[in-house]
Amino acid sequence: MNLIDLYIQEVTRWLPKDERKDIALELESAIYDMLPENYGEEDVYQVLEVMGDPAVLANKYRxxxxxxxxxxxxxxxxxxxxxxxxxxxxxxxxxxxxxxxxxxxxxxxxxxxxxxxxxxxxxxxxxxxxxxxxxxxxxxxxxxxxxxxxxxxxxxxxxxxxxxxxxxxxxNVSEKKAIKTSEVYARLIWTAFWGTGYFYADHLLGIYENGANGLRLVIPVFNQDVLMSFWTWIVLLIGAEVVLAIYKLIKKQWSQKLATFNMIYEFVSAVIFIIILTRADLFTVEFLTQLSDWFNLTLTNIKNILVGGSITITLVHSGISIIDRFRKANVKTS
Amino acid sequence: MDPLIHSLLTEIRRGNLTLAVLSQLRSPQYGYSLVQLLKELGVVIEQSTLYPLLRRLEKQKLVTSFWDKSDKRPRKYYQLSGYGEEVFHQLRKEWMKNTKKLYGVLSEGEGEHEFD
Known part of the structure; x- marks a missing residue:
C-alpha cells in the first residue's frame, strides 16, 4: 500500500460507512491532481503535508x-x-x-x-x-x-x-426570600437520620452499657412494634419531605404557595407524631422503670413528662417553621 | 502571525470562502480546477477546507455533483443547482450591501452618514 492510500484510509476510517467510498475516490483524484507528471516520494510528502492531519480533515467532513x-x-x-x-x-x-x-x-x-x-x-x-x-x-x-x-x-x-x-x-429572588440550598440539603440529611432512627429504634436508641463485647444496647426506648404500625405514614412523610425539597430547589425562594405547602406538611407531620407519641405502649416499660429509678418519679409522671415534652417541642418547632416561612414569603422586594 | 489575529482572520474568511466557491460553480468544476481558478482570482483556499465545504454545499442542495469517469482519472464535478443560484444571488446582494456599509465604517470619518 502506498502513502496516498494510507492517507485516504486514515481520513475515511473516521467517516460514516456509506460516505467512505465517494470521499476516498474524490480525495484520491484530488491528490493525484496536485502531483506533478513524474512524481517521487518527495512530491507525495509535500502534497500530503498540504492536505494536513487526516483526523482534522475527517472532522471537517463530519x-x-x-x-x-x-x-x-x-x-x-x-x-x-x-x-x-x-x-x-x-x-x-x-x-x-x-x-x-x-x-x-x-x-x-x-x-x-x-x-x-x-x-x-x-x-x-x-x-x-x-x-x-x-x-x-x-x-x-x-x-x-x-x-x-x-x-x-x-x-x-x-x-x-x-x-x-x-x-x-x-x-424577585432577594436575599431575604431566598431558600438556601445548604438548608434544603441539611433538612434532607436530617430526614435520613431520623428515618434511620425511627426504623432501627430498637437497635440504636436506648440505654447503652459497656460490656465485654463492647458497647451494647440493653434497654431500648421504644416498642418497635408500635413504631412499625405507623410505617406507611412515616414513609409517606419522608416522601413528602423529598418532594418538597425538590420543589424548593427549583423555586429557589419562598412564596405564598410554597409556604402553604410547608404549613400543610408541618401540620400533618405534627399530627402524625402526636398520634404516635400518645400511644399508650410507645415507650418500653423497662425504659420507663429505669428512668423512674434514676429520677425518683412515678412511672406515670415520667411518661407524662416525656410525652408532654415531646409534644411541646413538636408543636413549637412546627409553629416556628410555619410562621417563619410565611414571614419570608411576604417580604416585599420592590 | 499573532495566533489571535490568525483565528480572527479565519473567522472572517470562513463565510467569504463559501461565497467565492459558489461564485465559480456556475460552470461545472472539480476540486483541483476550482482551487486553480480561485488562485488566479487571488483567493487562496486550502484543499482540506474545500472538499468538505463542497460536500456540505451538496448536502444543503446548493450544488449538484456528478462523476466523470471518461478521463484516465475519475473526477467529481460540482455545479450550482437552481436553488443554489437563487441563494447565491441573495447572498451576493447582502454581501455587497453589508461590505459597502462596513467599508464606510472602517474608512474613518466618512462612515457616519452611511448608516440608515
Missing part, C-alpha cells in the same frame, strides 16, 4: 460535534447536575435504610449495626452519584447529537431560548 456537551446545553446540564446529584445521594441514603429494614437484622451490637449501615450507605451513595452523573451526561450527549437546530444559542432551564420574559421570573 458535521457532528467533537465535544460531548457543547456551550448550547452546558448551562442546563450543569444546573441539572447540581440538583440531581444531591437528590440522588439522599434518595440512595433512604433506600439503604428501607432495604436494610426489610431484611431483618441479626441480633448484633448497636455499633455493628451502625457500622454495617454506614458501609452500605457510603457504597450506595457512590453508586447512585455515578449513575446520576452517567445517565445525565449520556442524555445530554444524545440531545447534543440529535438537535436539528444548529443555532448554537445557549439553552436555559426549561430548554427555551432566552427571552426578556425570563427576567420576570428571576427579578
Amino acid at each position: 458535521e457532528k460535534p467533537m465535544h460531548l456537551i457543547g456551550p448550547k446545553y452546558y448551562d442546563v446540564y450543569m444546573s441539572l447536575l447540581k440538583i440531581i446529584l444531591p437528590i440522588a445521594i439522599v434518595i440512595s441514603l433512604l433506600t439503604v435504610v428501607g432495604v436494610e429494614f426489610l431484611n431483618s437484622i441479626e441480633d448484633n451490637t448497636a455499633l455493628q449495626t451502625l457500622l454495617s449501615l454506614i458501609g452500605d450507605v457510603i457504597s450506595n451513595v457512590i453508586t447512585a452519584s455515578i449513575q446520576a452523573f452517567v445517565w445525565l451526561t449520556v442524555i445530554f450527549a444524545l440531545i447534543e447529537r440529535v438537535d436539528g437546530m444548529n443555532d448554537g444559542l445557549p439553552r436555559w432551564m426549561g430548554f427555551k431560548s432566552w427571552s426578556p420574559e425570563h427576567l420576570k421570573q428571576a427579578k
Whole structure:
C-alpha cells in the first residue's frame, strides 16, 4: 500500500460507512491532481503535508460535534447536575435504610449495626452519584447529537431560548426570600437520620452499657412494634419531605404557595407524631422503670413528662417553621 | 502571525470562502480546477477546507455533483443547482450591501452618514 492510500484510509476510517467510498475516490483524484507528471516520494510528502492531519480533515467532513456537551446545553446540564446529584445521594441514603429494614437484622451490637449501615450507605451513595452523573451526561450527549437546530444559542432551564420574559421570573429572588440550598440539603440529611432512627429504634436508641463485647444496647426506648404500625405514614412523610425539597430547589425562594405547602406538611407531620407519641405502649416499660429509678418519679409522671415534652417541642418547632416561612414569603422586594 | 489575529482572520474568511466557491460553480468544476481558478482570482483556499465545504454545499442542495469517469482519472464535478443560484444571488446582494456599509465604517470619518 502506498502513502496516498494510507492517507485516504486514515481520513475515511473516521467517516460514516456509506460516505467512505465517494470521499476516498474524490480525495484520491484530488491528490493525484496536485502531483506533478513524474512524481517521487518527495512530491507525495509535500502534497500530503498540504492536505494536513487526516483526523482534522475527517472532522471537517463530519458535521457532528467533537465535544460531548457543547456551550448550547452546558448551562442546563450543569444546573441539572447540581440538583440531581444531591437528590440522588439522599434518595440512595433512604433506600439503604428501607432495604436494610426489610431484611431483618441479626441480633448484633448497636455499633455493628451502625457500622454495617454506614458501609452500605457510603457504597450506595457512590453508586447512585455515578449513575446520576452517567445517565445525565449520556442524555445530554444524545440531545447534543440529535438537535436539528444548529443555532448554537445557549439553552436555559426549561430548554427555551432566552427571552426578556425570563427576567420576570428571576427579578424577585432577594436575599431575604431566598431558600438556601445548604438548608434544603441539611433538612434532607436530617430526614435520613431520623428515618434511620425511627426504623432501627430498637437497635440504636436506648440505654447503652459497656460490656465485654463492647458497647451494647440493653434497654431500648421504644416498642418497635408500635413504631412499625405507623410505617406507611412515616414513609409517606419522608416522601413528602423529598418532594418538597425538590420543589424548593427549583423555586429557589419562598412564596405564598410554597409556604402553604410547608404549613400543610408541618401540620400533618405534627399530627402524625402526636398520634404516635400518645400511644399508650410507645415507650418500653423497662425504659420507663429505669428512668423512674434514676429520677425518683412515678412511672406515670415520667411518661407524662416525656410525652408532654415531646409534644411541646413538636408543636413549637412546627409553629416556628410555619410562621417563619410565611414571614419570608411576604417580604416585599420592590 | 499573532495566533489571535490568525483565528480572527479565519473567522472572517470562513463565510467569504463559501461565497467565492459558489461564485465559480456556475460552470461545472472539480476540486483541483476550482482551487486553480480561485488562485488566479487571488483567493487562496486550502484543499482540506474545500472538499468538505463542497460536500456540505451538496448536502444543503446548493450544488449538484456528478462523476466523470471518461478521463484516465475519475473526477467529481460540482455545479450550482437552481436553488443554489437563487441563494447565491441573495447572498451576493447582502454581501455587497453589508461590505459597502462596513467599508464606510472602517474608512474613518466618512462612515457616519452611511448608516440608515
